[in-house]
Amino acid sequence: MSSRLVNWFKFSSPSTFYPLAGKIGFWSMVVTVVLLAVGLYMSFFVAPTDYKQGEGYRIIYVHVPAAWMSMFLYVLMAGWAALGLVFNTRLSAMMASALAPTGASMAFIALWTGAFWGKPMWGAWWVWDARLTSELILLFLYLGFIALQSAIDDPRRADRACAVLAIVGVVNVPIIYYSVIWWNTLHQGATIQIRGESSMDPLMLTTLLIMTLAFWAYCIAVAMARVRSIILERERETTWVGEMVKEGRA
Amino acid sequence: MFEIFRTVVMRDLVLALRRRADLMTVLFFFVIVVSLFPLAIGPEMSTLRMIAPGVVWVAALLASMLALERLFAADYADGTLEQMLLTPQPLALLVLGKIAAHWLVTGLPLVLISPLLGLQYGLSGETLLVLLFSLLLGTPALSLIGAIGAALTLGLRGGGVLVSLLVLPLTIPVLIFGSGSVEATASGMGGEGHLYLLGAILVMSLVLAPLAAATALRISNE
């Protein structure tokens, strides 16, 4: 028990985490490439055509994983930020700021693909539906986080301020999410149930799961790459970065 | 404890009264925004009645965003905020005092005048009452939530608009339930449910917002 605790603290220091992040990032990238290749092949050529929506439905394989990731990443980001605020660990704050752009881009992809899909399905790029609106608000929450980060020069102050914002924002997420109940909605409800029957073709489901995993791996890879560059930038004064630069490893 | 709270509230009220014109600006802004829509959209009463709750609520939201900028900024600029951080009083209490004064000066007048504006849009008696109530519950929540944003952006080069960017997404539930309550009443479905939710948001923000804002202030002054 205690040895594991020590281990964790060891990796909470940027200097030891830096090489680890490199390894994780590399392997995630490999996984991403493999899964994406398989997933995209399956989504375009293997998965059956939807009997109602025709070929256009295939955009779901990008849309849904992106939408899921965007929501999950926000909670994750807020979690890291909270850790950083409470325990004053530098690494957690760096993780949070590394996740924000990824989350924002996921939200953006979900909106963009959704809008692309909406045109043939609903005959409009955009409708003011609860699901769509909450996704838009999520994007704004991300953008607020990024804007606040870039508006404050001192990185430590920026981290702490952003942490407060992220935590307050996370309180808001379930409220936005449940507002679906008060709205009649055009957007599809949950098709994938954890319990009970799933209304989806098994092959479609498999493809979707593979794509989701690919997105996961991608997000991890990108976040690791970004956290590495943040570590380098913020720790440039320290001796370990100096030595690394001297040895030409950075 | 209460003595301190009272001092802060009185201080800010006196300051606001010294600038009586300033006091009117928020109110005036609210009235103008609400009155601009008929000009921009056209005078059909049926359309106007339909959009009335939304317009009044959006105007209230914007007016309180506008006012927020001044919540801490002046104290920050002249250094009195710094001194507040150094007093032996719990900061969240001082923050709560400032928010209370701020709401009394900017939120309350807006609540009181809203039935008059609703009347212009042809809302019925009961609907007007619900409008009044929803604003009475909603605007303090807006001030409380907004205070967090105001504290976070203090002294930043983002200025007032950055506050809006941070705070507006957080206030959307208030907007939805607030205008929802009025619409539900207007369409005869009863707005109580929405009002309860608004009340819940108010209580929650009353407990959490001063603490969050106080933390944010300490960070901003670092």
Add this chain to the structure above:
Amino acid sequence: MFEIFRTVVMRDLVLALRRRADLMTVLFFFVIVVSLFPLAIGPEMSTLRMIAPGVVWVAALLASMLALERLFAADYADGTLEQMLLTPQPLALLVLGKIAAHWLVTGLPLVLISPLLGLQYGLSGETLLVLLFSLLLGTPALSLIGAIGAALTLGLRGGGVLVSLLVLPLTIPVLIFGSGSVEATASGMGGEGHLYLLGAILVMSLVLAPLAAATALRISNE
């Protein structure tokens, strides 16, 4: 002469660019305000399409009014405005430079993004184009007219109401012709007439507003 104008414009542009977040936030404010209405009013496309021109135009008016607050206030607070009054350059020229920079930073992005927002409200292609054009003519006029108000607010302690009273009657024609042009196009009546009027307002304010604002600045600084 042009050298001076360029220096002022560049100075303010650099200042704005230093505040990366600031530059985007006016835009976000605009986007968010436009996005709030469907939340408050409800998702029916037919209603939304009807109020779209009005909503976009009111949002543009509010965004540029809010941004105006910062046009002179910062320079006033840190004393650089005082120094501008003491330079051997014609003050109206300096003011025009400041307004130009201000519009480039706050007005132009808002104009450019407006078609996207119009699309969300289901406006058609031609209507979108007219919306774009009306904003392109209207927002500089709003900045110019607003500058007079901003200059007057400086001296008068919290004279916000007076300024709104002064500036609003002047901006209402812009709002009416602006949203009118879009509505006329949407209903197939052609918005050219409105656009010409907008253009006339722009030219007139381009000539008069810098002078008026310069005079107002001298008065406020006395």
Add this chain to the structure above:
Amino acid sequence: MLEVRNLECVRGDRRLFRELNFTLREGELLHLHGHNGSGKTTLLRAVSGLLLPSAGEILWRGKDIRELREEFSAELIFIGHKRAIKDDLSAVENLRVACTLDGVRISEEQAWKALERIGLYGFEDLPSRVLSQGQKRRVGLARLLLNRAPLWVLDEPFNALDKAAVGLLQGVIREHVANAGVVLLTTHQEVSLTQGAVHSLQLGSGELGHV
């Protein structure tokens, strides 16, 4: 009373000072010297708890000021570059609000007395906005006459004051030191504060010397 241990402050990519150590006991005054930009304000703000130093500890009566928080604030007066008065309140109102927030209960009369002593007789009731630069500073300094907090942290308190006011303030500081107070101050002007134990610290060289 006040102990600073291995303090280091970094602003941007400039390390202002490091390994700074000093201790102040009751009735001692530390006069901080240093050229413009040497880090005096930064040090004073760190000692007041307004700024998180990048390394080191600041102890008050043996405890870290970050843990003491409000308890430490109760024993501290910090007067910085900013005037910390509201332009729309009169001198009396400013003083009374400041004292109440400091947790010091003062009567209307005490406030008037203090303002008279600091040389604002006749200006007590004007909105501070119309006061001159030096008069505004005096309003801020009047707190020193009423608050019995033991630790005073004063950042260039003599700025903008005329000779009479400088003399008066010197007297007040001397008196406080004589009453076992602790004072940490910086000023570029020549002042005579040679009562009690006066230390002087030169920033940039990092040495603590007795005068």
Add this chain to the structure above:
Amino acid sequence: MLEVRNLECVRGDRRLFRELNFTLREGELLHLHGHNGSGKTTLLRAVSGLLLPSAGEILWRGKDIRELREEFSAELIFIGHKRAIKDDLSAVENLRVACTLDGVRISEEQAWKALERIGLYGFEDLPSRVLSQGQKRRVGLARLLLNRAPLWVLDEPFNALDKAAVGLLQGVIREHVANAGVVLLTTHQEVSLTQGAVHSLQLGSGELGHV
């Protein structure tokens, strides 16, 4: 050059001075004395044309400054209590903008030289926001090194400066007076400006005396 005739300034219901008369010729300096709130800032702002006096005239080369307007501005530098620099611009940028607006064309190199001379070497490129109080003031004062305007109106220019900077500024002022410039300044600090013809005016008593 500069002639003040029967000047009277009233703020609120307080008459700060009346029947004030003085004349300054080329190569003369007037050191304005007076306690806090005696009206020094008011007088300086009136002379610069920022404030309308309630009675009297201010003449520059025999003409009323109200009529000269931009012509007068071209020959004047006013440095007041406010720093008049943009926090988001660097020292170089601030200086270059200020000079261009003053109608003085300077090269990038001249700006760097001036800043080095005023003691900001190494800080030229930082946003002024992060500079210390004294460094900010120096940025504002750097204009004096580049602008050849004959009339300088300086309101407590030595505030917040360290000793080295005070010495430097004294030198710059002396040099300007020696070059037939006209200087009107006020400060509460002891400074030595005894080159050229130095007058001194005590506000509150209204006399003009030679030193």
